[in-house]
Ligand code: AMP
């Protein structure tokens with residue numbers, strides 16, 4: 435591992451050196467999606483940011499247990515309706531059909547963006563027992579009270595006794611005190627407006643409900659993350675993440691529940707990603723200020739002039755630090771696409787470079803320096819824009835060697851290997867990009883392979899080896915690749 439990793443801990447509001455609880459191991463929990471409709475690009479940005487963090491930790495040699503949940507119960511809308519039940523009502527589906535449908539869609543989209551799957555992906559409905567147990571221990575410790583079959587977390591008592599409510603979001607107890615009981619309006623079961631439900635009694639017509647010591651009901655949204663992170667990562671673990679819109683109330687309440695049940699803070703480091711904006715405003719479905727990933731791929735939206743590939747979009751997002759906002763505009767996407775193509779083209783050219791210096795060449799030291807700096811950038815709270823700028827300095831070296839402005843006499847074989855390793859480590863392993871062109875019939879790689887196959891087929895035909903030539907024809911046909919024999923040779927196309 436190079437140097438030490440520093441990360442911005444939202445809990446302390448400063449960058450801190452990362453020290454895992456168990457050397458060499460990292461436990462990381464990230465709040466996953468609520469699966470009641472299609473995943474939107476803002477969600478994708480957050481999960482891509484944590485994918486980059488996960489990949490970087492893996493690359494640095496950590497054994498990471500990455501837990502990202504699926505919220506399938508308890509996340510209510512402002513009007514009090516459960517999001518999943520609303521989806522089920524609108525689409526006339528079973529609630530679990532809604533959950534499965536949008537979980538599949540979420541996974542597919544995460545694959546399109548080439549993100550790694552988490553180590554464990556627990557669902558809230560599969561952990562009702564653990565959540566009931568947590569409510570029991572919070573009640574036992576005196577930080578919750580029951581009213582008519584529902585159980586509420588007593589924020590005032592917790593704040594006074596532990597001095598911990600508001601630690602993450604910066605809300606102070608005086609703010610809480612000043613919230614008057616008049617604010618309760620129709621939520622009159624609560625003792626104080628900032629109290630929140632950890633168990634809710636279900637109305638008779640409510641579909642998703644379970645027996646508990648208090649009522650037939652369902653858990654509060656915040657509870658699932660407390661219960662599932664404890665189950666899979668322990669009472670205290672290394673990293674907890676999510677979008678910064680979750681800081682309050684979701685994460686603040688998670689901390690309160692964990693401290694309220696076991697007396698210990700859940701995570702040592704809290705990481706929050708910033709929001710994806712569109713034309714300067716937070717991307718959000720409810721405001722209509724949104725574009726779906728599919729619309730962005732196809733260009734079928736008034737917000738963009740053309741379609742963009744998933745990898746060009748991913749590159750565009752990596753150009754911003756995860757704690758900065760990203761404003762999605764057509765111009766910014768065009769610039770991102772240009773950068774992405776330049777990076778990919780350089781990667782392809784890199785494989786044809788020659789290294790002719792006998793000893794260490796002039797360029798070797800420069801490449802080594804850029805590699806070191808790129809790792810330092812990543813160790814500085816995952817500074818992807820800076821690390822990318824080092825990669826673009828390498829792109830200039832590659833293009834200089836290709837175009838003859840730089841000499842291969844100044845590059846040794848070891849230097850070329852370092853260049854290739856740095857490029858591949860960052861572009862493919864850490865940033866998780868792929869070369870779009872590899873799946874395209876214009877690709878250099880595809881062309882190379884197809885020429886080889888066409889050559890073998892030609893030889894097989896000349897030697898009357900019909901078995902081989904038929905096999906080539908059948909396999910290509912199954913892959914929808916068509917060969918066209920002409921007088922100048924054989925061409926191929928993908929149908
Ligand atoms: P949800 O499904 O609403 O619980 O959101 C899943 C994740 O996406 C959470 O971590 C949110 O913070 C995050 N998120 C929601 N909207 C945006 C946005 N516009 N930009 C970035 N992340 C977002």
Ligand code: ZN
Nearest residue numbers: 465466659684
């Ligand atoms: Zn959560």
